[in-house]
Amino acid sequence: MTYPRYTRLTRSLPASVPFVGPEVQERAAEMRFKARLGANENVFGPSPLAVAAMQAAASDVWKYGDSASFDLRHALAARMGVAPANIVVGEGIDGLLGYLVRLLVAPGDAVVTSDGAYPTFNYHVTGYGGALHKLPYRDDHEDPAALIAHAAAVDAKLIYLANPDNPMGSWHRGAALARALDDLPEGCLMIVDEAYVEFAPEGTALSVDAEDPRVIRFRTFSKAYGMAGARVGYAIGAADLIAAFERVRNHFGMNRAAQAGALSALDDADWLARTCARVAAARDEITRIAGENGLVALPSATNFVSVDCGSDGDFARAVLASLTAAGIFVRMPFAAPQDRCIRVSCGTPEELALLKAALPRALADARA
Amino acid sequence: MTYPRYTRLTRSLPASVPFVGPEVQERAAEMRFKARLGANENVFGPSPLAVAAMQAAASDVWKYGDSASFDLRHALAARMGVAPANIVVGEGIDGLLGYLVRLLVAPGDAVVTSDGAYPTFNYHVTGYGGALHKLPYRDDHEDPAALIAHAAAVDAKLIYLANPDNPMGSWHRGAALARALDDLPEGCLMIVDEAYVEFAPEGTALSVDAEDPRVIRFRTFSKAYGMAGARVGYAIGAADLIAAFERVRNHFGMNRAAQAGALSALDDADWLARTCARVAAARDEITRIAGENGLVALPSATNFVSVDCGSDGDFARAVLASLTAAGIFVRMPFAAPQDRCIRVSCGTPEELALLKAALPRALADARA
Numbered sequence: 001m002t003y004p005r006y007t008r009l010t011r012s013l014p015a016s017v018p019f020v021g022p023e024v025q026e027r028a029a030e031m032r033f034k035a036r037l038g039a040n041e042n043v044f045g046p047s048p049l050a051v052a053a054m055q056a057a058a059s060d061v062w063k064y065g066d067s068a069s070f071d072l073r074h075a076l077a078a079r080m081g082v083a084p085a086n087i088v089v090g091e092g093i094d095g096l097l098g099y100l101v102r103l104l105v106a107p108g109d110a111v112v113t114s115d116g117a118y119p120t121f122n123y124h125v126t127g128y129g130g131a132l133h134k135l136p137y138r139d140d141h142e143d144p145a146a147l148i149a150h151a152a153a154v155d156a157k158l159i160y161l162a163n164p165d166n167p168m169g170s171w172h173r174g175a176a177l178a179r180a181l182d183d184l185p186e187g188c189l190m191i192v193d194e195a196y197v198e199f200a201p202e203g204t205a206l207s208v209d210a211e212d213p214r215v216i217r218f219r220t221f222s223k224a225y226g227m228a229g230a231r232v233g234y235a236i237g238a239a240d241l242i243a244a245f246e247r248v249r250n251h252f253g254m255n256r257a258a259q260a261g262a263l264s265a266l267d268d269a270d271w272l273a274r275t276c277a278r279v280a281a282a283r284d285e286i287t288r289i290a291g292e293n294g295l296v297a298l299p300s301a302t303n304f305v306s307v308d309c310g311s312d313g314d315f316a317r318a319v320l321a322s323l324t325a326a327g328i329f330v331r332m333p334f335a336a337p338q339d340r341c342i343r344v345s346c347g348t349p350e351e352l353a354l355l356k357a358a359l360p361r362a363l364a365d366a367r368a
Numbered sequence: 369m370t371y372p373r374y375t376r377l378t379r380s381l382p383a384s385v386p387f388v389g390p391e392v393q394e395r396a397a398e399m400r401f402k403a404r405l406g407a408n409e410n411v412f413g414p415s416p417l418a419v420a421a422m423q424a425a426a427s428d429v430w431k432y433g434d435s436a437s438f439d440l441r442h443a444l445a446a447r448m449g450v451a452p453a454n455i456v457v458g459e460g461i462d463g464l465l466g467y468l469v470r471l472l473v474a475p476g477d478a479v480v481t482s483d484g485a486y487p488t489f490n491y492h493v494t495g496y497g498g499a500l501h502k503l504p505y506r507d508d509h510e511d512p513a514a515l516i517a518h519a520a521a522v523d524a525k526l527i528y529l530a531n532p533d534n535p536m537g538s539w540h541r542g543a544a545l546a547r548a549l550d551d552l553p554e555g556c557l558m559i560v561d562e563a564y565v566e567f568a569p570e571g572t573a574l575s576v577d578a579e580d581p582r583v584i585r586f587r588t589f590s591k592a593y594g595m596a597g598a599r600v601g602y603a604i605g606a607a608d609l610i611a612a613f614e615r616v617r618n619h620f621g622m623n624r625a626a627q628a629g630a631l632s633a634l635d636d637a638d639w640l641a642r643t644c645a646r647v648a649a650a651r652d653e654i655t656r657i658a659g660e661n662g663l664v665a666l667p668s669a670t671n672f673v674s675v676d677c678g679s680d681g682d683f684a685r686a687v688l689a690s691l692t693a694a695g696i697f698v699r700m701p702f703a704a705p706q707d708r709c710i711r712v713s714c715g716t717p718e719e720l721a722l723l724k725a726a727l728p729r730a731l732a733d734a735r736a
Contacts, residue, residue: 003581004557004609005525007474013615021435021620036431045430054429054625058422061597061629062413063404064590067389091459094618106375120620127616157373189372213371222432229429229624241372247381248495250462252389252488255623256597257422261429 009107009129018119022329034327035351037344040166040196040304042226043351044275047268050227050261057257065256072263076234079266082210085239091253093195093218093233098124099249100216100235101158104189105130110156114142116167116335118193121160130158137338140298140306141170144180152185159184162193164200167333167343169300174206181214189241190215198224198272199279200301213238223303224275225265230258279303282346289356293363298341306333306341309366313339318366319359326358377475377497386487390697402695403719405712408534408564408672410594411719412643415636418595418629425625433624440631444602447634450578453607459621461563461586461601466492467617468584468603472525472557473498480519481528482510484535484703486561489528498526505706508666508674509538512548520553527552530561532568535701535711537668542574549582557609558583566592566640567647568669581606591671592640592647593633598626647671650714657724661731666709674701674709677734681707686734687727694726 022039026032036043045051069089077084090096097120105111107129113121115134125132133154135146147159164171177192184190194217197205208215216237222228232254235242265271286305287297296308309316313336320332320342332342344355390407394400404411413419437457445452458464465488473479475497481489483502493500501522503514510533519527532539545560552558562585565573576583584605590596600622603610633639654673655665664676677684681704688700688710700710712723 003555004472005555006471006612007477009474010471010612010615015611015614017435017614017619019435019619021432023434023438024436027438039432041432042430045427051426054426055423057597058419058426058625058629059413061422061626062410062594064389064407064409064596065599066391067385067387068392070391070395091618091621094620098618103374103378104372106377109375187371187373226430228432229425231433231621231623243383244374244378246383246385247378250459250466251385251387253459253463253599255599255626257426257625258429258623261426 013127018123025324025329031327033329035347035354036329037347037351037355038329038331039228040223040302040345041228042223042275042279042303043347044226044278046226046261047265047271049268049271050225050265053264054230054257054261057260061256063256064252065254065259067251069254069259072259075263075266080236082236083239086210086236086242087234088242088245088249089232089234089254090245090249091233092222092231093193093220094120095231095253096218096233096235097121099245100191101125101128101130102248103244104157110154111158111160112147112151112154112156113160114147116333116338117142117160118162118166119334137168140168140338141165141172144172144177145183148180148183148185151188156188158189158191160191160193162195163206164196164204164301166196166302167331168306168338169298169302169304171200171204171301173203175203177206178208181208184214191218192216193218195220195223196302199276199303204301210236211238213241216241221262221265224272225262226275227258227261227265230261231255232258232262279346282352285349285352286344286346289352289359293359304343304345306343308341311340312336315366316340316342319362322362322365323358326362328355328358381495386491393692393697399695401697403715403722404697405715405719405723406697406699408591408670408713409596410591410643410647410671411715412594412646414594414629415633415639417636417639418593418633421632422598422625422629425628429624431624432620433622433627435619437622437627440627443631443634448604450604451607454578454604454610455602456610456613456617457600457602457622458617459601460590460599461561461588462488463599463621464586464601464603465489467613468559469493469496469498469526470616471612478522478524479526479528480515480522480524482515484701484706485510485528486530486534487702505536508536508706509533509540512540512545513551516548516551516553519556524556527556527558528561529559530563531574532564532572532669534564534670535699536674536706537666537670537672539568539572539669541571543571545574546576549576552582559586560584561586563588563591564670567644567671572669578604579606581609584609589630589633592643593630594643595626595629595633598629599623600626600630647714650720653717653720654712654714654723657720657727661727672711672713674711676709679708680704683734684708684710687730690730690733691726694730696723696726
């Protein structure tokens with residue numbers, strides 16, 4: 001007898017993980033990365049106000065976090081111009097995506113995404129038995145019209161789209177996305193993952209009524225706010241949908257210091273602006289480094305740049321392997337033809353200097 | 369058309385929450401609790417080493433936490449005398465219980481617990497469509513033999529038992545529990561939730577081989593280690609079962625500062641001993657206060673004491689209401705006849721003085 005008795009569904013799941021973390025790679029290779037440019041973390045870090053708030057809260061973690069994340073939810077609502085009932089705070093976008101998929105996806109239900117888009121979303125869909133339909137990118141952009149048309153064809157309950165996109169860094173105008181929603185089939189919910197939106201040009205964020213039942217938006221403190229390890233994300237959607245999270249979420253799952261840190265981070269607009277400027281400078285530097293090596297850096301509205309290595313996936317994987325061996329942690333898109341690129345997160349000038357030094361050799365290795 | 373299309377299961381779930389948090393109660397009543405004695409938090413707080421580690425890590429939270437919680441998992445394994453493969457670290461016991469239920473419980477699957485035991489476990493079981501079978505306590509103790517016999521009768525996949533028990537504070541000898549396991553029906557996994565075990569007498573912890581496939585143990589940094597708001601729990605079980613968590617867990621779900629804090633907390637045996645001594649003194653004081661008011665405090669191996677108010681649930685609810693109105697946050701068991709008690713967490717001497725001052729009036733109010 002199998003012991004214990006897993007469900008039919010969980011017995012069928014692979015043990016694979018969406019991403020291998022940098023620490024896991026370091027231990028496997030018995031080395032330390034010199035430049036941590038692979039996880040789209042924000043090396044410029046959290047606002048000093050957020051750090052101070054987390055430090056002050058450290059001795060306070062004997063208390064559970066506020067189960068309602070009341071202060072943070074209200075501050076976000078005021079910031080977004082929506083009602084607090086339109087916002088749910090959770091353990092990063094990853095945690096919230098898991099809850100949403102659980103709410104909507106039963107075994108066999110169709111879900112549409114782009115081939116090579118967010119693996120952790122796919123992990124959740126597969127984990128609940130959903131049937132993933134993956135559409136190709138179009139000119140390195142996710143293709144909202146095609147995703148929506150396919151959702152109608154397969155009667156999908158859910159579409160996933162990131163704007164700006166990860167791993168390509170490309171983006172759509174929010175207004176264009178809002179227009180595309182008009183073709184969304186009834187009964188299909190569109191996820192717009194705006195994890196990187198603070199880095200993007202004005203007009204990228206989707207501007208729809210918070211009570212629009214067709215869409216749920218996700219945002220995070222992991223990227224522009226520099227708090228990936230704090231695990232604070234939020235979703236904005238119709239109050240009925242937001243209320244449904246109460247049925248499945250881990251009510252006391254938020255880290256109390258992280259709640260305090262996120263609240264303070266929101267207050268530091270100067271730090272956010274400074275971070276975005278540093279990120280923009282780093283994007284420019286990555287673009288320069290690519291160009292010096294005869295490669296094309298793709299335009300990016302995020303804190304990373306996808307660099308077209310000018311050949312196929314095998315070539316890019318060889319470049320990546322050489323960079324990794326040189327202590328430069330980067331990642332790359334999973335699906336062709338986007339896997340002709342490597343994806344470089346915005347680092348410090350020192351880290352990018354290491355990239356600059358290592359890239360010519362990596363390209364030579366890959367060509368050899 | 370219902371928009372969005374929830375699954376049949378999640379459509380059927382209640383919007384109720386397992387617990388109403390103290391901050392939620394404070395906002396509803398527009399007051400502040402003077403004594404926070406209701407959530408079995410540990411007011412004596414985390415080790416100063418843990419606080420320092422979390423503070424040092426605060427500026428480091430731009431990095432995701434280590435997805436493998438390698439250092440913490442290895443330190444725990446060494447401490448427990450098991451292999452790292454026998455331990456999974458997660459977002460509190462609540463988060464880990466959710467993963468375990470998801471792995472094992474499909475709609476209709478039988479699960480056995482005690483009536484009035486941990487509501488958050490029940491929330492997970494119901495949330496995945498499981499059929500909960502609730503057995504009465506026996507002399508205010510969970511009844512392992514009855515739970516096991518009932519599991520055989522209903523072909524349960526899972527039994528939940530907390531040792532020491534919450535909400536009663538009662539406990540079984542670990543050796544007696546280990547013997548009871550010999551009657552466990554094949555294919556039934558026993559959860560032993562040892563959240564409070566560090567407060568309990570020597571010999572309370574279940575001592576079984578880590579590879580024993582019949583049992584999974586849960587422990588936490590929320591109670592004796594004073595880090596409820598950090599959200600760090602762990603499970604100890606057979607390597608195959610522990611590996612199965614990789615199929616469903618949120619791999620990057622751990623707060624990075626919390627990982628560092630838990631690791632440092634483990635190193636401070638003195639602080640743990642001091643906390644346990646303070647908790648024991650507080651238990652004695654709660655027992656004294658109960659006695660002065662003609663009430664019987666139940667023996668406790670935890671950081672709370674259930675106080676028998678000498679009547680029925682309505683009476684205890686009236687006592688609780690009066691204490692709450694006086695700014696004393698306490699809770700009480702949910703099921704009869706245990707709901708004749710109120711449950712008081714170990715507080716500071718100042719908080720217990722407030723309880724002592726408020727209890728005579730609360731009893732008078734309830735009697736009126």
